[in-house]
Amino acid sequence: MPPLLELIDVTRIYNEGSSSEVIAVNHVNLRIDTGRFVILMGPSGSGKTTLLMLLGGLLKPTSGTVSLLGTEISRLSEKELPYVRRRQIGFIFQGFNLFPALTAVENVEATLNVKEVRGQKAEQQAKVLLEKVGLTARMHHLPEDLSGGEKQRVAVARALAGEPPIILADEPTAALDSKTGRTIIGLLKELSQRENRLVFMVSHDNRILDYADEILYMNDGMLLSHEDEEASDRLRKQIMSSVPPPVPGWAE
Numbered sequence: 001m002p003p004l005l006e007l008i009d010v011t012r013i014y015n016e017g018s019s020s021e022v023i024a025v026n027h028v029n030l031r032i033d034t035g036r037f038v039i040l041m042g043p044s045g046s047g048k049t050t051l052l053m054l055l056g057g058l059l060k061p062t063s064g065t066v067s068l069l070g071t072e073i074s075r076l077s078e079k080e081l082p083y084v085r086r087r088q089i090g091f092i093f094q095g096f097n098l099f100p101a102l103t104a105v106e107n108v109e110a111t112l113n114v115k116e117v118r119g120q121k122a123e124q125q126a127k128v129l130l131e132k133v134g135l136t137a138r139m140h141h142l143p144e145d146l147s148g149g150e151k152q153r154v155a156v157a158r159a160l161a162g163e164p165p166i167i168l169a170d171e172p173t174a175a176l177d178s179k180t181g182r183t184i185i186g187l188l189k190e191l192s193q194r195e196n197r198l199v200f201m202v203s204h205d206n207r208i209l210d211y212a213d214e215i216l217y218m219n220d221g222m223l224l225s226h227e228d229e230e231a232s233d234r235l236r237k238q239i240m241s242s243v244p245p246p247v248p249g250w251a252e
């Protein structure tokens with residue numbers, strides 16, 4: 001059985017060949033399987049979001065291959081890719097990406113529609129998802145009338161729509177208070193444990209490290225290898241010193 005996601009020697013260069021060239025992801029190798037809760041850490045600008053977008057087929061590698069269950073998605077055409085993304089992947093972006101003209105429940109419904117769930121069924125499922133993230137009371141509000149944390153919870157509900165086997169999240173707890181953050185992480189953890197899905201999350205939040213099955217570290221576009229414990233340790237300390245201390249009772 002091929003791994004759920006596999007990156008072989010993946011490099012992504014922005015503005016290649018120009019004076020503003022950036023090697024955002026540099027020769028990364030990675031294999032990840034279902035049922036894992038993986039956290040990716042690293043300093044700002046180290047390439048985390050770029051790696052997440054490569055994993056989800058939102059960005060093509062400059063070189064190397066990205067495979068999903070043995071299918072090389074980095075080779076798929078722009079016509080074939082959306083199908084894979086719709087079926088297999090739920091995204092929680094930095095900045096949420098909500099439709100401003102749609103209410104919370106309509107935002108979730110719209111995502112369900114894209115995943116081919118329609119009409120009353122979509123409305124029903126959207127309500128259940130919003131209940132899961134504790135947003136029932138605010139579901140008829142527009143994004144502009146929601147707080148940052150509430151918007152983030154709508155984004156989480158959207159990512160869960162259609163039950164994708166892979167959930168990719170870019171700092172999903174950044175705008176949340178301790179209690180809501182714990183609820184959301186608990187929910188994602190449960191999905192990986194009980195439903196055998198992959199949750200791959202970028203985070204600076206050291207309060208959630210205890211939830212992880214695996215913690216990956218990125219620096220300067222490179223993924224530190226599992227074997228390189230000394231480098232991982234150094235980076236971990238550096239990250240820890242740059243984030244707020246844990247809030248008591250958060251990761252119990």
Ligand SMILES: Nc1ncnc2c1ncn2[C@@H]1O[C@H](COP(=O)(O)OP(=O)(O)OP(=O)(O)O)[C@@H](O)[C@H]1O
Pocket residue numbers: 014015022023024042043044045046047048049050051
């Ligand atoms: N569209 C783009 N065009 C050019 N350069 C980019 C683009 N997106 C990102 N970069 C550059 O690539 C590098 C990696 O960016 P990326 O967004 O992946 O970092 P990150 O680890 O997610 O950072 P942060 O923690 O601040 O979100 C950075 O130097 C960034 O400036």
Ligand SMILES: [Mg+2]
Pocket residue numbers: 048049050094170
């Ligand atoms: Mg980022």
